[in-house]
Amino acid sequence: MLHDTPNITYVEFISLLVAGLCFVLAFTFQVAEMRRTPQASDAASCPGFSNASTAWVAGGAVLSAAILIWRGWRFGLWSLPLSDYFDAGLLLAILLTGLWMWFCWTRQLKALAIFLLPLTGVLILVGGILGVVGYRNFNTANPWIALHIGSILIGTVCFAAGCVSGLGYLLADRQLRKKKENWPLPSLTRLEAFNRHAILLGFPLLTIAAITGIFEALKNPQTAGPDWYWSAKVILTVVAWAVYAPLLHVKLTPSFRGARAAWLSILGFALLLAVYALAGFG
Amino acid sequence: MEHMSKSGPVFRMVGLNHRTAPLLVRENLAFSEQDCSAALRRVTELYPQSETAILSTCNRVELYVAAGPHGPTLEQMTAFLADFHHVSVQELRSHTYQHENQAMVEHLFQVASSLDSMVLGETQILAQVKQAYQRAAEGKTVGTLFHALFQRALAAAKDVHDRTELSTGRTSLATIAVALVQRVFDQLRDKTVLVIGAGKISRLVLRQLGALGPRKILLANRTPQRALDLGTSVAMEIADLAHLDQLLVEADVVLTGTGSTEPVISAEMVxxxxxxxxxxPMFIVDLAVPRDVEAAVGSLTNIYLYNIDDLENLAEENRRRRGDQIAASLQVIKEHAEEFLHWFSARNTGPLVKQLYANCRRISDAELAGLLAAHPEFTPEQRQALARTLHRVVGKILHQPVSFLTGKTPSHDQVHLTAAMETLFGLTDKPGGGADDAHAAPDSMGQ
Known part of the structure; x- marks a missing residue:
């Protein structure tokens, strides 16, 4: 299955696997450190941030950036390449590392950072595998497709933030209901507010991505294929859009808050990942 | 302060605490600010060569003295406390404990680290020890030894809190309740607190919640006058308990503590x-026994319910976690005590060694002078050779015991060895004067 394609070399693929492994190792070290020092008085002093885990995150991000720069140089470009899923996975890893750093910097959201690591590892590996197995040239010279891909990438980061804050919310809710204090997490209201803001940013991007995608499909029906509008990819995108929509209107749909909102933001992100996978293999 | 004698115990303490004495006795023995200063002055007047400090808190009264042969004995210290507070020595003796030397040092370090406190790991005692030391320092009743000892005690306590989890987790119900509220709400500036009934714990919780600046505190009580009385200490509005349904719409945090035998808040109502x-989200703290809030309320969407047992369980869990840290804390204290006693022994052994060499050389010089007087035929070279030989012999004989004394001997052995050397070699006089000019406290003492 693994072989050099015209666009992805074997060395690049192995390097991507190593980068993904870095994030997985960072996650492992962070969990181990948290288990070693499970107690902390508040979310700001969240344990688990050892030098080892930080070093692995930095290693993963630097390696991802190096592969992208190398590919840009190889293709004779002087900008970051964004030609296929392989590059998209690497770029997402760098963007999510930025989000990880921001979580750490804000301190109050530091406890959420750990959730990002396995997510980053999975995204980079899926991107790499899709790039090799189901290679698809994004043709970003087309401005509509460039907008489509750009919206998806930045939107994915926003929804990833929504997903991890949703996970954090459910964990904090569970701890409160179980009457345990195992892990210091931000307050429920802070997690909920962050979740809403993340989706508020991601939703317009998802909408733009959907509109530009539809526009391109209508313009090039031969590429999109017959009955493209009934494809699983399109249906799942619409479902994901519908899942996120009520989260933006708390006043109109007050019951979609708290744990329900958290579940929906996780479900929405899972649907988006499914859409990416379908788009890659389809 | 004068130097303590090299002979016998140096550090002594007599005290009582929450484990050895009931509250009534502790109240009688407690020192007020003025009493404390007066007592320190009196001890210094009675025993001018002693260093003295008094630690007096609601849970303990302890008199610390660094004293030589002319300083107070443990019995005299007990008598002093009894006399100062006008209680009988016999009565006091049944409630006191006493420590000397290493045991006293370790006890002080444990007290400062809150290992001896009623609430394990609390940090207030550290400030109280610091205050006791500062008061004694201002009264000039402490010298080199107690400066070093108390500074080391404070450093040890800080180290215990830094290196162990002795102080992690809250143990009072009020602080636990407030911490739980903060796990739900980021801040209370736009939140409403509803208080139904106001028992002792409710008032404690409310006082802490009030400090977080909630938008509004609503007090619903069956007795209007009671509500008004409470309202004087915390700014709040009085609400009608008959409109509880409506109040539950407005409230974000609910504290209940009525004496009702039936639930005041039902699941259906919420x-x-x-x-x-x-x-x-709404956070409800039910502090009443029997409970004011039906248990099913806690399973409703975005409603979080804690009752008094839940808070007590969390407190107990935190206490257990702190208890697990005792061994690690004692290890830290042991390290600090060892370092302090090494410094203290080295401080004493320096002059002792000097005196030992001086005594032996004086004897050898006298013997040499007698020998030379009896043998005038010795040439100057022979006389010098004899003098050098005698000095070498003295040096070689003393090398082993002195090396052992000044080496890395365990501190408790060093104290005994020092005493043995003093006795065996008759080193009763100390050349060079008092403690203050002997050895300065090492840098670590000044932390």
Whole structure:
């Protein structure tokens, strides 16, 4: 299955696997450190941030950036390449590392950072595998497709933030209901507010991505294929859009808050990942 | 302060605490600010060569003295406390404990680290020890030894809190309740607190919640006058308990503590109000026994319910976790005590060694002078050779015991060895004067 394609070399693929492994190792070290020092008085002093885990995150991000720069140089470009899923996975890893750093910097959201690591590892590996197995040239010279891909990438980061804050919310809710204090997490209201803001940013991007995608499909029906509008990819995108929509209107749909909102933001992100996978293999 | 004698115990303490004496006795023995200063002055007047400090808190009264042969004995210290507070020595003796030397040093370090406190790991005692030391320093009743000892005690306590988890987790019900509220709400500036009934714990919780600046505190009580009385200490509005349904719509945090035998808040009552509340989260602390809030309330969407048992369980869990840290804390204290006693022994052994060499050389010089007087035929070279030989012999004989004394001997052995050397070699006089000019406290003492 693994072989050099015209666009992805074997060395690049192995390097991507190593980068993904870095994030997985960072996650492992962070969990181990948290288990070693499970107690902390508040979310700001969240344990688990050892030098080892930080070093692995930095290693993963630097390696991802190096592969992208190398590919840009190889293709004779002087900008970051964004030609296929392989590059998209690497770029997402760098963007999510930025989000990880921001979580750490804000301190109050530091406890959420750990959730990002396995997510980053999975995204980079899926991107790499899709790039090799189901290679698809994004043709970003087309401005509509460039907008489509750009919206998806930045939107994915926003929804990833929504997903991890949703996970954090459910964990904090569970701890409160179980009457345990195992892990210091931000307050429920802070997690909920962050979740809403993340989706508020991601939703317009998802909408733009959907509109530009539809526009391109209508313009090039031969590429999109017959009955493209009934494809699983399109249906799942619409479902994901519908899942996120009520989260933006708390006043109109007050019951979609708290744990329900958290579940929906996780479900929405899972649907988006499914859409990416379908788009890659389809 | 004068130097303590090299002979016998140096550090002594007599005290009582919450484990050895009931509250009534502790109250009688407690020192007020003025009493404390007066007592320190009196001890210094009675025993001018002693260093003295008094630690007096609601849970303990302890008199610390660094004393030589002319300083107070443990019995005299007990008598002093009894006399100062006008209680009988016999009565006091049944409630006191006493420590000397290493045991006293370790006891002080444990007290400062809150290992001896009623609430394990609390940090107030550290400030109290610091205050006791500062008061004694201002009264000039401490010298080199107690400066070093108390500074090391404070450093040890800080180290215990830094290196162990002795102080992690809250143990009072009020602080636990407030911490739980903060796990739900980021801040209370736009939140409403509803208080139903106001028992002792409710008031404690409310005082802490009030410090977080909630938008509004609503007090619903069956007795209006009671509500007004409480309202004087915390700014709040009085609400009508008959409109509890409506109050539950407005409230974000609810504290209940009525004497009602029936639940005041039912699950049905809250469930009906969820929509009107727009499913905002609500945190309910039920401090009443029997409970004011039906248990089923806690399973409603975005409603979090804690009762007094839940708070007590969390407190107990935190206490257990702190208890698990005792061994690690004692290890830290042991390290600090060892370092302090090494410094203290080295401080004493320096002059002792000097005196030992001086005594032996004086004897050898006298013997040499007698020998030379009896043998005038010795040439100057022979006389010098004899003098050098005698000095070498003295040096070689003393090398082993002195090396052992000044080497890395365990501190408790060093104290005994020092005493043995003093006795065996008759080193009763100390050349070079008092403690203050002997050895300065090492840098670590000044932390």
């Amino acid at each position: 469930r009906k109000r969820l929509k009107a509340r727009q499913y905002r």
